[in-house]
Amino acid sequence: MDVQIRNLTKTFGSLRANDAISLSFAAGNIHGILGENGAGKSTLMKLLAGFLQRDSGEVLLDGQPASLHNPAASLAAGVGMVHQDPMDVPAFSALENFFCASPRSALPSLAVARQRLTQLNQQFGFTVAPDQPLARLTVGQRQQLEIMRLLACGVKVLILDEPTTGITAAQKTALFAALRRLTAQGETVLFVSHKLDEVADLCQTVSILRSGRVVGAQLPMPQPQAELLKLMFGQAGAPAPPRQAAAPPAPASAVPVWQLHQITVREGALSVPNLTLSLPRGCVVGLCGLDGSGQQLLLRLLAGRLHPERGRLLLHGTDVTRAPYRAFRAAGVEYLPADRMHDGVIGAMTLTEHLLLTSEQHGLIINRADARTQAETAIAAYNIKATPDTPLVSLSGGNQQRAMLALLSAECTGLLFDQPTRSLDVVSARAIWQRLLHRRAAGTTIVFASADFDELLAYSDLLLVFFAGRVSRLLPCPTMTAARLAELIGGVGFAEVAAHGG
Amino acid sequence: MDTQQILINLAAILAGAAPLIFATMGETITERAGVVNLSLDGKMLLSAMTGFAVGVHTQNVLLGFVAAAGVGMLVALVLCFVSLGLRLSQTAVGFVLALLCTDLSSFLGNSYVRVPGVAVPAMPIPVLQDLPILGKILFQHDLLIYASFLLVPLVWWFLFRTRAGLTLRALGERPTTAYARGVPVLPLQLFYVLLGGALVGIAGAAYTLDLKQGWSYRHIAGTGWIALAIVIFGGWNPWRVAFGCYLFGALQIFATRSQNLLPNIPTQIFQVAPFALMILILVLVNAGSNPTLQRWIEQLPAPLSKPVQQVLARLNTAAPAALGQPFRRP
Numbered sequence: 044m045d046v047q048i049r050n051l052t053k054t055f056g057s058l059r060a061n062d063a064i065s066l067s068f069a070a071g072n073i074h075g076i077l078g079e080n081g082a083g084k085s086t087l088m089k090l091l092a093g094f095l096q097r098d099s100g101e102v103l104l105d106g107q108p109a110s111l112h113n114p115a116a117s118l119a120a121g122v123g124m125v126h127q128d129p130m131d132v133p134a135f136s137a138l139e140n141f142f143c144a145s146p147r148s149a150l151p152s153l154a155v156a157r158q159r160l161t162q163l164n165q166q167f168g169f170t171v172a173p174d175q176p177l178a179r180l181t182v183g184q185r186q187q188l189e190i191m192r193l194l195a196c197g198v199k200v201l202i203l204d205e206p207t208t209g210i211t212a213a214q215k216t217a218l219f220a221a222l223r224r225l226t227a228q229g230e231t232v233l234f235v236s237h238k239l240d241e242v243a244d245l246c247q248t249v250s251i252l253r254s255g256r257v258v259g260a261q262l263p264m265p266q267p268q269a270e271l272l273k274l275m276f277g278q279a280g281a282p283a284p285p286r287q288a289a290a291p292p293a294p295a296s297a298v299p300v301w302q303l304h305q306i307t308v309r310e311g312a313l314s315v316p317n318l319t320l321s322l323p324r325g326c327v328v329g330l331c332g333l334d335g336s337g338q339q340l341l342l343r344l345l346a347g348r349l350h351p352e353r354g355r356l357l358l359h360g361t362d363v364t365r366a367p368y369r370a371f372r373a374a375g376v377e378y379l380p381a382d383r384m385h386d387g388v389i390g391a392m393t394l395t396e397h398l399l400l401t402s403e404q405h406g407l408i409i410n411r412a413d414a415r416t417q418a419e420t421a422i423a424a425y426n427i428k429a430t431p432d433t434p435l436v437s438l439s440g441g442n443q444q445r446a447m448l449a450l451l452s453a454e455c456t457g458l459l460f461d462q463p464t465r466s467l468d469v470v471s472a473r474a475i476w477q478r479l480l481h482r483r484a485a486g487t488t489i490v491f492a493s494a495d496f497d498e499l500l501a502y503s504d505l506l507l508v509f510f511a512g513r514v515s516r517l518l519p520c521p522t523m524t525a526a527r528l529a530e531l532i533g534g535v536g537f538a539e540v541a542a543h544g545g
Numbered sequence: 546m547d548t549q550q551i552l553i554n555l556a557a558i559l560a561g562a563a564p565l566i567f568a569t570m571g572e573t574i575t576e577r578a579g580v581v582n583l584s585l586d587g588k589m590l591l592s593a594m595t596g597f598a599v600g601v602h603t604q605n606v607l608l609g610f611v612a613a614a615g616v617g618m619l620v621a622l623v624l625c626f627v628s629l630g631l632r633l634s635q636t637a638v639g640f641v642l643a644l645l646c647t648d649l650s651s652f653l654g655n656s657y658v659r660v661p662g663v664a665v666p667a668m669p670i671p672v673l674q675d676l677p678i679l680g681k682i683l684f685q686h687d688l689l690i691y692a693s694f695l696l697v698p699l700v701w702w703f704l705f706r707t708r709a710g711l712t713l714r715a716l717g718e719r720p721t722t723a724y725a726r727g728v729p730v731l732p733l734q735l736f737y738v739l740l741g742g743a744l745v746g747i748a749g750a751a752y753t754l755d756l757k758q759g760w761s762y763r764h765i766a767g768t769g770w771i772a773l774a775i776v777i778f779g780g781w782n783p784w785r786v787a788f789g790c791y792l793f794g795a796l797q798i799f800a801t802r803s804q805n806l807l808p809n810i811p812t813q814i815f816q817v818a819p820f821a822l823m824i825l826i827l828v829l830v831n832a833g834s835n836p837t838l839q840r841w842i843e844q845l846p847a848p849l850s851k852p853v854q855q856v857l858a859r860l861n862t863a864a865p866a867a868l869g870q871p872f873r874r875p
Binding site for chain 2: 089113114117118124126133134135142143144145
């Protein structure tokens, strides 16, 4: 199905998320839509999917104006979208998800749905068992399920929003093969990404958005990478971050920040057994592995949020195996969880109020003026785009993250950071890392988990790879490559780097 | 207690729990669709009173039930308007409605207290009523009680075996997903909340037009709250919810019967005991997810703690994930 977009505009308050977008996508092709975070890609796709309503403009499908004023209308017109965070129901089984809200004409009964799911699984080499609870599927499998569901519903234009975030290399291969096969059947695929290599690998045309405007319309691939980067980021450009110089090795006599002796941590079904490690002062340790391989367990162990089942944990040489969380904080350990809004900050409260909460206060009455001054200093020092009285929920992701950094005490010696730059664009991410490296230079040890290879390789001094409940030894980062890291995460050659052979 | 007495008691439990069945099934549907209707208790009272009054004036039981269901739907409509339409707190609105309806029923129903009214006629089922044991327990009731027997499997079948039921559950789990798949979220939620309201209305009238056969505020007040608790205890699953209703019915019958056996104990204790026991059961059932209780259980000797943990883990159920969160169209 051909898709033509004419002058599509969508505003959120004063922000023009999509500003008079005109693009056209021919049937039977994979079209890449590139742009940095906040460029308006997702908004545009959600408009096509009827998930959001356009302010003005029109969309033609095969030359006919299409209303697309809600998801039902879009689906009926043959446009379906796989959202970045798959839109499914975690409490249902895979089959129930597949069947839920499907048109009766497509899937008349649950039995037919089961057949169809099995058949689609085979057709695309996907691995979604019908009776698995969705909660047990990986993000990649949930995405596969959504794709199959939309196809079963008879979608002719398939939109994928950042589909390669959080999926394994094998799943990515299967996904790309499936998409190519779909276009061979005449489907139109819109592939939204901010990863150039993927778009280059997969797409026949590429369109680039920047700040809600089209800056490159259906350019035929291949295009020189430098050209695309220039379009995405403007004249300044923003190639992959250069590798940082390694931290000078800590003197052998210095006491490591954390020492782990044969520690086993467990939470629910997930456990990391028999961990012996020593994390020196003033370095950056990157934790990598598939989602939920135990990185968060280690972070929370180091933060004092989770007590080990067995083993001994030393912090600055003191035994803290059973110490409460506040002992860790008193020793200068700070933990920044991945879900900022949920676990990190209190959305409705302002920076001033956060400073009041985190700082030591004496007496009954809070010193507002003092906190306000602190907030102003923090705003200037961390370049936060906010006033001391802006509720944090209304800040952008990058500003929230900087605000969180501003809240950390200056004396912190160990900083644990889960996904420091997730969902931030390159510029914001770099600003965050600049701050973090500044702290490293002051002797803070930073342990962070990330799914982004570039980030891991660019900023870590040491790497720990998690695979299926096992942890590698500390690997020096300078000798590591992205390809090797991808293999290790998938378990290829893991035995060579495993700490104790399992 | 002889066999005959036991059979009579069992039959009384089944009959006595019928209004609770209607109320809890209504609330189960409502909450599965993602809406908490806290007004249950007041709504039951108001519809009980209205149903009775309409029955008295028209001398028609059916009209009484229709009126009661109508009142239930009307209160549900108010809740929907404020919580789904204006997106205000479901808890606050439900609470206020509960208080309002309670007082309204006692005020408006003042002149109907101790007035003879109409009642659902007994309707033993021919042939089946003569079955040994089962006949006495199951088949010597009236239409309303039979309906309560059928309602439980019907609601279960609808929720877990039909396409519409799957969509209904999706509304309570993740309405945004339902929306993204083209489901009209708010109209459907409205529909199911009204349906739940109608069932709660029928539950109210079941007291005044059947079980108690007369209107008295004091006889019904409080059951709506226990119904809310039973829905949670039952993990939003019709079978388990029904089990909770019958358990509560049994506790009540047991309390009344023990009153005669232990005359020295104040009667208030027997009236309150079922409620206290229900709370205890609620705590136990949800212990599986409570870290403090978990720790206590771990302290038990090993041969005891393992099976206890397993049982609790099995009993533990998650609420519909989006329960009580108003849907906002993206």
